[in-house]
Amino acid sequence: MTGEYLPIQSTENKSSHNVDRKEIFLRQLKVVAFLTILFILSFIVSQIFLLIIRRNGSVRSNESTVQLKSLSEQHIGVFRLPVHGEFNCEKSLLDASPSSPFDANRVRPADVKYIAAMGDSYMTGFLSYASSVENEESANDTRNSVGNSFIMGGNGALADHLTLANVFRHLNPSLIGYSTGNGLEDGETNLNVARPGMWVNDMQRQARELIRRFGNYSTKSLEEDWKLINIFVGTKDISGYCIGEVGVELLASFRNTGRKEHAVIVQHIFDDLWTPLRKEDSSFNADFYAIDAFHLSNYGNSLQLWYHLVLPDHAKITINRMMSDESPLLLCPQVACPFIRTPDNSVDCD
Template structure:
């Protein structure tokens, strides 16, 4: 920035101390006229960095130099003295003086959304009581960033460890003005590579100690900005709970700021014509807020935007949304509405994708593969399908790729057991979509599991379309996956107790890491489990022969005499998984954020019917329902034999038991619902 001022003779005369006399200090207030839903805090703590809302930010912090520390951004002319140069309470990135209604800064915007925000600066001076989590210091170069990062970690140690670990943090790094000044004045500034090295070291220190951090980098001239872009493209700095994103606040500020009438806005700068005034800090804060809501590659950088001193602020739901982005541009914005959730479901050690994740998307990063992974795929189309052959797993280190069509056909010779695409080495991997933008994806499921986790489990996995498991004893876990609704059935031969969960083999155990509830548990009997999702896993307590088969013969009219369950579409019942992440597999299902929880039978008759088989019709049955419900909407279980008695299930329920005595015909039907609604209704029957 110093070079810019040296090239333009626009500054007012200065006094003997080199300070420009005060011209009065205009102020900018801020106003958010947004819908309540757009600015609401998430109902549960987000685990995925791509789904963080502005109101989810619990801590705010910054590293940098005098621009970030608020040098000369004072409130009144009489505040200025050699002892009070720093006014961190007015910093564009960290200032918390006043409120949004009186003073526009980034923290005051976030405080408006989350009054519990921690870390913003107050008042004047360099003491920690004033600066709080703003560790920026005047006069510092990029080589000071690692030290500042360590100081920041130490300051976070003053807060409860559990909240530091669980709350999301927005950390701004704006450094480089002094590095550039040295280059301009003395030809001994910081090289691009050195600058990049110092900033990366700081980022690494932060990420190693402060989980759930969104690090927002602000650049200046091209070399600095390019160095920051390269850092954001570094896969080692990106994960599901850490992100680095570059803001382009000063990109087009090649000359001193002009008003819309093309006259220079001298109010933008402090009295030394270098630092930002309080007014200028507010303009920069407004531009930064706007860019935080804009996608990577689509950030507004015009001078007109910077000069806009209107008090109205951009609303999250007024900004164009990107539904997917490349791995090195993970954070498209700080806000994702519930209606814009991706189809993927992210577990601790695995992720499940379906066709909705690839519609109009050129790249889907595989975060679970950063330390190696196993990839399984299931498709319903012919393996020669053009779309599936143009959907490829890509290894950035080797340049090799394998199509999803080929992955889906990988089975062990002589068995129907699936084999994975195994990515052994840590690295950067993505699924690339080489299809035309208007191509339509057929049904598919992709199950990606952390390699070390998979190696620690005794499992076997099958495709629903081909599974024909013989009479051999199973491994501890048998998993079936399907690209659409499917049927998993078995014929009991020997007693063998087991537990069923609607998740992958990484969550099959009773003490599974994601808290996934059981779909059924007990002694092995003949069963027909109709699965309205991508996965089902059987955990066997004894390894005796179990013949199992799979098919896409999903039915809405079922045999009441056989044990089973009915679920809302995509239900997994995993307490520690984001409840808004629901597998969106089925046509007419959940695309667009509204979940149609009706099966094909509901569409025709308005009910899901569970009928007694022909042999059971001769004998009335006592039926027990065990229901877990996460719905805010209601659904109904009805006994169609005994006076059409109805059992209404409303709201959240756990192990809710309903008993029907002497029935021949029961029904369950449910209304439309949006996530986090969902339910599982298990049913068993004995002769009355």
């Protein structure tokens, strides 16, 4: 006959064991409560800190900065006055070619007759004029200040606001396609077919829409005149889209087709923007951003993008402090190669 031995615990041991469990549970509960309170306090402090930055431009803002913002909001409803631009170059460097070139590697900035765009809310100037929560929550027509887009915006002139469209319009007053005013209708957006909230997979639809709008112009002009088509998209895709090696290889193949009627140029203007933009005194430059601290205010300018267009590939500048450079002087095209720089003419401009 076999049997199992079962140890019997005394009542005293059981009682002591229960007390220990209660003490451990209470200690754990206190730790959880402490961490929860700490998390809530940290969240509140961070929100207060962000509110100070949004209202004052930086933690170190002084009274004059606050007055500037107040004056700016009264007159144009934005965080600050926009950056303007100007040229101080030899006239020959800014003139158009004597006749329309046949090679995309020989196109001067003033040769561009059409400017167009595809992309997302960065291209539509989303919230670029918003200065309050009411503006942020208003209708799409007022939230998309397309005339203020840092690439396609055509409100005012280059002397008023440094946008890429205003630079090219300054060089070629007959430029077609830039956006003006607020809203997403054809009359405001013109050849800017970007739409807020769109992913990369919307580019085919936008391309078809852009072709439709180009159909409003003469066939002869479309065949003979040069077009600068800007694509800025991907801010919605960062966390949910993987381009993959095939996509990278496909893009590279577009850049090296050897064809003369077009050129694909990748501009790395945001390569170094992995931390919030700062001022020279190291304080956060909240003026650069819209009310949601994600999109760009009208202060965001195209200085760095212009530099990339006139500098060869090996000399392009990606330091992000240039984005908040308020110097109005724009870089002149190079004397030896006064063209929009492409992968081909970056190697050989002869």
